[in-house]
Every structure is written in structure tokens, then in C-alpha cells.
Amino acid sequence: MQPAKIAPRDRLIVALDLPSVAAAEAMIEKLGDSVTFYKIGYQLAYAGGLPLAKQLASRGKKVFVDLKLHDIGNTVARGVESIASLGATFLTVHAYPQTMKAAVEARAGSGLKILAVTVLTSYDDSDLHAAGYRLNVSDLVEARARQAQALGVDGLVSSPEEAAALRGIVGHQMHLVTPGIRPAGSATGDQKRIMTPARAIAAGADYLVVGRPVMEAADPGAAAEAIQTEIAQALA
Numbered sequence: 106m107q108p109a110k111i112a113p114r115d116r117l118i119v120a121l122d123l124p125s126v127a128a129a130e131a132m133i134e135k136l137g138d139s140v141t142f143y144k145i146g147y148q149l150a151y152a153g154g155l156p157l158a159k160q161l162a163s164r165g166k167k168v169f170v171d172l173k174l175h176d177i178g179n180t181v182a183r184g185v186e187s188i189a190s191l192g193a194t195f196l197t198v199h200a201y202p203q204t205m206k207a208a209v210e211a212r213a214g215s216g217l218k219i220l221a222v223t224v225l226t227s228y229d230d231s232d233l234h235a236a237g238y239r240l241n242v243s244d245l246v247e248a249r250a251r252q253a254q255a256l257g258v259d260g261l262v263s264s265p266e267e268a269a270a271l272r273g274i275v276g277h278q279m280h281l282v283t284p285g286i287r288p289a290g291s292a293t294g295d296q297k298r299i300m301t302p303a304r305a306i307a308a309g310a311d312y313l314v315v316g317r318p319v320m321e322a323a324d325p326g327a328a329a330e331a332i333q334t335e336i337a338q339a340l341a
């Protein structure tokens with residue numbers, strides 16, 4: 106299968122990790138044409154952000170709803186149906202077989218694509234072991250990727266550190282969406298498995314998710330535009 110044809114500017118997904126719809130609207134205004142793809146996660150979704158997802162989609166932006174669903178299959182399926190009605194492009198679920206199966210079945214016939222979160226980018230091997238797992242990060246990411254692919258999941262969320270290995274496993278059949286992106290010199294925060302935008306693209310990531318390096322920048326529009334330039338140069 107050929108690599109997915111993705112417009113270079115759609116490869117940057119900016120996380121609207123903000124406390125209110127008003128703050129998100131103000132940020133979207135500042136970012137203007139620098140950003141075509143937005144992510145709405147816990148903070149904004151729980152502050153009334155899901156109707157904004159629908160509005161953004163109707164205004165021609167792409168939307169990633171990052172709710173990382175994980176529940177009994179029936180509940181996951183009903184949640185997926187609700188999110189599909191918003192016109193979002195991506196929705197995350199945790200990479201557990203029952204959850205992924207329910208989500209894939211429930212998104213059928215909609216434009217929504219399901220992404221499986223393999224291992225959170227704030228985890229390293231010691232965090233996994235503390236959580237009771239015997240596998241290290243790379244082995245668990247790869248095992249979950251194989252399960253996700255077998256279940257018909259559309260894409261994977263992982264650190265860019267695993268992107269090259271994942272390409273070797275899933276080829277170009279699945280979208281690789283990578284948080285843990287840090288432009289050179291920016292603060293790591295709680296992320297443990299990180300790469301620069303250029304290195305993530307070179308490693309094979311399709312989409313780069315960036316939150317604080319844009320949200321907390323003195324000039325968010327300039328920060329987003331700098332990442333877009335780095336992505337374009339890495340693709341050239």
C-alpha cells in the first residue's frame with residue numbers, strides 16, 4: 106500500500122488544551138490559517154467543547170476528538186456513535202481488544218476514523234512496570250499495534266520514537282499519529298518519549314500532535330507556523 110496522501114499543513118494537529126470554549130475560540134482566531142487540524146481533549150471537552158468540534162468541522166477544519174474511550178463494549182459503541190455525529194475525523198480509544206472491536210464496528214458507515222492509543226507518551230518502561238506490565242514500552246506498543254491492525258482499527262497513537270518500527274509492522278495501512286513532539290529548545294513537561302517535528306516526520310509519523318509548545322508560546326501563530334515550516338522542510 107502507498108503512503109497516505111496528506112496535505113503537508115494537515116499533518117500538524119494542535120491540541121486545544123484550554124479551559125473554556127471562549128479561550129479556544131480566541132486561540133483559533135490567533136492561529137488563523139496556520140492550523141487546519143485541531144484536537145479536543147479532556148480539558149476542553151469537559152468544559153463544553155464538543156459542540157465546538159461540530160462547529161469547527163462545519164467551518165472546514167479537521168477535528169480529532171481525543172477522549173481515549175475505554176469501557177464495556179456497548180458503552181464504547183454508543184459513545185463512538187455520538188462522536189461520529191459531530192463530523193470529527195479522528196477519535197481515540199485505548200488499545201484493548203474489546204474496546205477497539207466495539208469502536209470499529211460502531212464507526213462503520215461514518216467518516217470517523219478510530220485511533221488506538223498504544224502506550225501514553227508520558228510513560229517509560231519503569232512507569233509501565235509500576236502499572237503491573239511485564240513488557241517494556243516498545244514491545245507493548247508493537248503488540249498493541251498488531252492487535253489493532255487485526256481488528257481493523259484505522260490508526261495508532263504512539264510516540265514518534267516507535268514510528269519507524271510501527272511502519273515496519275503495519276506498513277501504510279494505518280495512520281501514525283504522534284504526540285510527544287517538542288520543537289528544539291521547548292520544555293519537555295511531563296512527556297517522556299519525545300522527538301522534534303523534523304525527526305518525527307523522518308521517522309515516518311503521519312500526524313504530529315502539539316499542545317503546550319503552541320498554547321503557551323508568546324506568539325502561538327508564529328510557533329505553529331515555525332512547526333509547519335519544519336514539517337515542510339522534513340518532507341521536502
Ligand SMILES: O=c1ccn([C@@H]2O[C@H](COP(=O)(O)O)[C@@H](O)[C@H]2O)c(=O)[nH]1
Nearest residue numbers: 120146224225226284285314315316317
Ligand atoms: O500518548 C499520548 C496520547 C495523547 N496525548 C495528548 O497529546 C497532547 C500533547 O500535548 P503537549 O502539550 O504537546 O504535551 C495532549 O493533549 C495529550 O493529552 C499525549 O500527549 N500522549
